[in-house]
Amino acid sequence: MRRTAVGALLALVLAVLTACTNAPVVAPAPEPVAPAPERTATRIVVGVDDLGAGFNPHLLADRSPVTQALSTLVLPSVFRPDAEGTLRLDTTIATSAEVVATSPFTVSYELNVQASWSSNSPIAAEDFVYLWEQMRSTPGTVDGEGYRHITDVRSRAGGKAVDVVFDQAYPQWQYLFTGLLPAHILKDAPGSWTGATAGGLPASGGPFRVVGVDRGRGEVVLARNDLYWATPATLDQIVLRRLDATQLAEALRVGDVDVAMPTADTDVATALAAYQTRPAPRATVTDLVLRADYGPLADVRVRQGIAAVLDRERIRAEVAPGALRADAFGLAPSQPGYVPTATAVGPDPAAVERLFTEAGYTRSASGAWVLGTTPLRIVVAAGAERVTDVEVAKAVAAQLEAAGIGVDVVAPPAADLASLRAVPATPPVTTTAPVPTPVPTPTATQAPTQAPTPAATSTPTVSASASAQPASTTVRADVLVLPRAVGGPIGPQLASDYGCPEPTVTVPDPPAAPGGFCLATLQPDLEALATAAVPDPALIGTVERVLWAQLPALPLFQQTSLLVSTPAGSAATGFGAGPLVTGPLTGAQRWVSPGS
Known part of the structure; x- marks a missing residue:
């Protein structure tokens, strides 16, 4: 009987222990986590008085401050002027460019293997060929003389190296092949050279890309090119907004516009008398x-x-x-x-x-x-x-x-x-x-x-x-x-x-x-x-x-522009005239948002 009592007691203890082991474990309630604040897009709004006829920087008809800005920030160039206006090799596009022969006069370009259009196509020899062919054969172009002295544009290294052959020595060769355009898109596009760029630029090879052109509202919107292989732009957007003198003065006053570059004339100067302005x-x-x-x-x-x-x-x-x-x-x-x-x-x-x-x-x-x-x-x-x-x-x-x-x-x-x-x-x-x-x-x-x-x-x-x-x-x-x-x-x-x-x-x-x-x-x-x-x-x-x-x-x-900015806009951009050929938006990839 003693053994039976002990056995029963052990069975009871085991049952209790088993019940405790199988009981669900209740974890303590987690601490509440505050939601991450939504990131506010950073942008600068630039006031202009006209969007221009189109955006091809090589066409006389399209000459405008807006086209100049787009060429500077969106299109690739082998050489660019520095702050003093001296041409410098843009190594984001070409790692080297030099004269390699004098008879015939030949310039060789080694292109950056990372350089590509926002369409994911490489910036390559075909873009050089396309620009050369258009500049020598299409009426109404800007500065076509140098391209007329080119007799051949040869591709090598899978299109990532280019040899340009001239009919004679051409000392000004560094001024050529600026504002390259995406040949893989434009060469077969309706209107190509003229029509396909009237409503924007179809691809980017720079820190920004054109994401919208609304002529009715008078806006061109640039966004950071997320496929840019070099240092990315600081801003998310740059908006070029068309405003007349009265609208511009009010937009600057309420902070809707940060900097502006309207045409310098009497009406504009009068409307902006409350601001410090300078001609460019x-x-x-x-x-x-x-x-x-x-x-x-x-x-x-x-x-x-x-x-x-x-x-x-x-x-x-x-x-x-x-x-x-x-x-x-x-x-x-x-x-x-x-x-x-x-x-x-x-x-x-x-x-x-x-x-x-x-x-x-x-x-x-x-x-x-x-x-x-x-x-x-x-x-x-x-x-x-x-x-x-x-x-x-x-x-x-x-x-x-x-x-x-x-x-x-x-x-x-x-x-x-x-x-x-x-x-x-x-x-x-x-x-x-x-x-x-x-x-x-x-x-x-x-x-x-x-x-x-x-x-x-x-x-x-x-x-x-x-x-x-x-x-x-x-x-x-x-x-x-x-x-x-x-x-x-x-x-x-x-x-x-x-x-x-x-x-x-x-x-x-x-x-x-x-x-x-x-x-x-x-x-x-x-x-x-x-x-x-x-x-x-x-x-x-x-x-x-x-x-x-x-x-x-x-x-x-x-013509001259009248440069004006709010104090915050000036501090964020360092807005100035820039080199003559690249204009006031030179270096805008380094601008920051006002107040940041």
Whole structure:
């Protein structure tokens, strides 16, 4: 019985222990964890007064501060200017670039193996080939002279090394292959060179990428390029926002805009009087290009007579009072070494009478200039999207009409004006609302197979009062208001703007300058300047004198921006003019958000 009692007791103890072991373990409640705060996107808003016609930095029609900013922050360049304007190799794009042979003159580029477009395609030799082919064969480009001296672009190392061969020694080769464009996207895109960049840039090879262009709202949005292989941008976004003077002043006051670079003029300066502002010259001179290959202005005496009519200083004062008067064909007023080279050019009524009379014109009873019984009538044109240019065209027309010259003012798409011989006779828009971006005609890079006869231009197509005309009507412009790029070496620039492109086997019909000017006797001097390591000042002076005598164009002014920022915006960005060719957004990848 004793054994039975002990056994029962042991069984009871084991049962109790087993029950305790199988009991669920209750863990203590965890400490409450506060949710992580949401990260606020960092951005800078930059005020501008215009978005421009498009965003290809190699097209005259697209010249604008916004296009310059996008080229600086989005597109890859082999060389870039430092703070002093000296070109430096951008090793994020090319690890080396050097002359490797002199006969033939050859430059070899070793590309950074990490460099790639935001589409994941490598930045490679095909991008060099695409830019070279477009620059030598497409009308309306900027500084094409250097590319015309290239005879071959060879790829090696799977496209990550490039050999560029020239027809002769070309000391200014470091200025080439800036603003590379994504060939793998553009070469087969509708509109390619012109149309495919009108609404943005399709891929990035820099610290930022274009994520939105809203012309209705007036905004271009850049976002950090997360696929950028070098040091990433600090900001999440940069927004370029179009505002007029009154809107800009209010936006700065309430903190909606951090920095701004509107065109310097009286209204803007007045609206921003409460802020500290400073001017910053732009890399563009506004010219009146005088058509030298067709129509009444093909006679140099008529070109000289037109110049004798016009008061260039009055045009500048009326349209762009904050701009710098330009009196040279080469350097811009803001550039070191600039010297006015203008001879006695207008207004000079006595010279007008003499020159038009020598050209065979007489005064009618009404005071109009006529050739026989045909009144002298010219077409003045400006790109529709370029608001200042349109105002220049109207001011020119008013002065010419007052001198007895009939005038028609047209405003075709800017891309057409810079590339076509005949342009749509579209009247200028008479409204203060933002000008919509016209769609370039399908033949924006083609010239008509046959030029219109001179008689066709004697009938007005679009009057200065902007009367409606059929959309199919086209005209040849006699006076074109066009931008001229400045900031590069003067020799290639003069040859690009006023030279005669020579036919080659691959480009048998190279595009002429927009005004059709070509003076065979001047060509050797232009070539000598373009291929000189150091241009001869005496030869530059000779070329300037010939150009003032021939008048392929009339320089008007170099526009300037008015830089302004809030105190917080200034501290966050160090906003300044930057080098002339890269502009105020140079270094924006290092900007921080205000207050950070």
